[in-house]
Amino acid sequence: MATKNQTIVTAEKGKQEVFIIREFDAPRELVFKAFSNVEFLEQFFAPQNRVTKYEYGNIHDNGSYKYSTLDENGKILCTFKGVIHEVAAPERIIQTAEFAGLPIKGHVVLEKITFESLPNNRTKLTIHDVCMSVADRDMMVTSDMERGLGEIFNHLDSLLLKGF
Amino acid sequence: MRRDIFQAIADPTRRAIIGLIALQAMTPNALAENFQTSRQAISKHLRILTECKLVKQEQQGREIYYSLEIKKMKEIDKWLEQYRKIWENRFSKLDNLLTTMQKPKSTKK
Numbered sequence: 001m002a003t004k005n006q007t008i009v010t011a012e013k014g015k016q017e018v019f020i021i022r023e024f025d026a027p028r029e030l031v032f033k034a035f036s037n038v039e040f041l042e043q044f045f046a047p048q049n050r051v052t053k054y055e056y057g058n059i060h061d062n063g064s065y066k067y068s069t070l071d072e073n074g075k076i077l078c079t080f081k082g083v084i085h086e087v088a089a090p091e092r093i094i095q096t097a098e099f100a101g102l103p104i105k106g107h108v109v110l111e112k113i114t115f116e117s118l119p120n121n122r123t124k125l126t127i128h129d130v131c132m133s134v135a136d137r138d139m140m141v142t143s144d145m146e147r148g149l150g151e152i153f154n155h156l157d158s159l160l161l162k163g164f
Numbered sequence: 165m166r167r168d169i170f171q172a173i174a175d176p177t178r179r180a181i182i183g184l185i186a187l188q189a190m191t192p193n194a195l196a197e198n199f200q201t202s203r204q205a206i207s208k209h210l211r212i213l214t215e216c217k218l219v220k221q222e223q224q225g226r227e228i229y230y231s232l233e234i235k236k237m238k239e240i241d242k243w244l245e246q247y248r249k250i251w252e253n254r255f256s257k258l259d260n261l262l263t264t265m266q267k268p269k270s271t272k273k
Binding site: 005007008009011020022024025026030031033034040043044045046047048141142 | 244247248250251252253254255257258259260261262263265266
């Protein structure tokens with residue numbers, strides 16, 4: 001790879017949103033294809049030493065998905081599910097996501113994935129997540145659920161927000 | 165065994181203990197009343213939390229009170245970096261995938 005593409009994550013304090021931005025040395029159609037096919041998602045989405053398995057994944061308008069992250073022994077660490085609001089190839093995917101392991105339901109994330117064409121067949125990917133509360137947002141980025149670390153209690157999050 | 169803040173919060177009972185003592189210092193007995201598990205199990209979790217330096221003990225008369233080590237909790241502030249690393253790792257795998265996805269086309273030329 002000629003250049004090292006930086007992964008930028010911004011999560012301003014006190015806001016409900018997170019941005020994840022990254023550029024790729026590949027055309028937009030291809031990056032879009034990777035994000036809209038279960039076969040490809042399973043190949044890159046799992047964190048290190050983890051496996052991503054889709055129970056179902058219909059990445060098209062009004063579709064839905066459910067996947068789990070497994071450890072190397074095949075133990076399920078966490079499960080996410082959601083519905084697909086819009087798939088506008090090759091520009092954007094809008095979907096919801098919910099961590100299925102939470103004791104309390106209703107902590108859903110709205111996610112917009114945008115693919116922008118850049119010169120020289122490059123692509124800029126922007127993932128914009130909006131959570132239902134600041135505490136939810138902080139939990140999402142804090143808890144590192146995909147590594148099996150689970151959620152942290154709400155009042156702990158509020159302590160963190162206040163900076164103690 | 166790993167003894168750091170992430171080990172400390174890896175277990176749901178320990179997270180619940182953290183949640184409780186974040187509000188006020190508590191004795192193991194008082195903590196155990198909040199759980200279905202045995203007093204011994206709670207003590208074991210408290211020992212791990214202590215080893216992770218996430219809680220501190222304070223003797224008051226005959227009782228030992230456990231409270232949250234606030235400074236240590238701040239280590240979680242590094243969380244955004246952890247989260248970023250997960251994505252960075254994903255994306256570098258995607259880089260490789262995109263390269264292989266492109267290959268069939270270029271060889272057919």
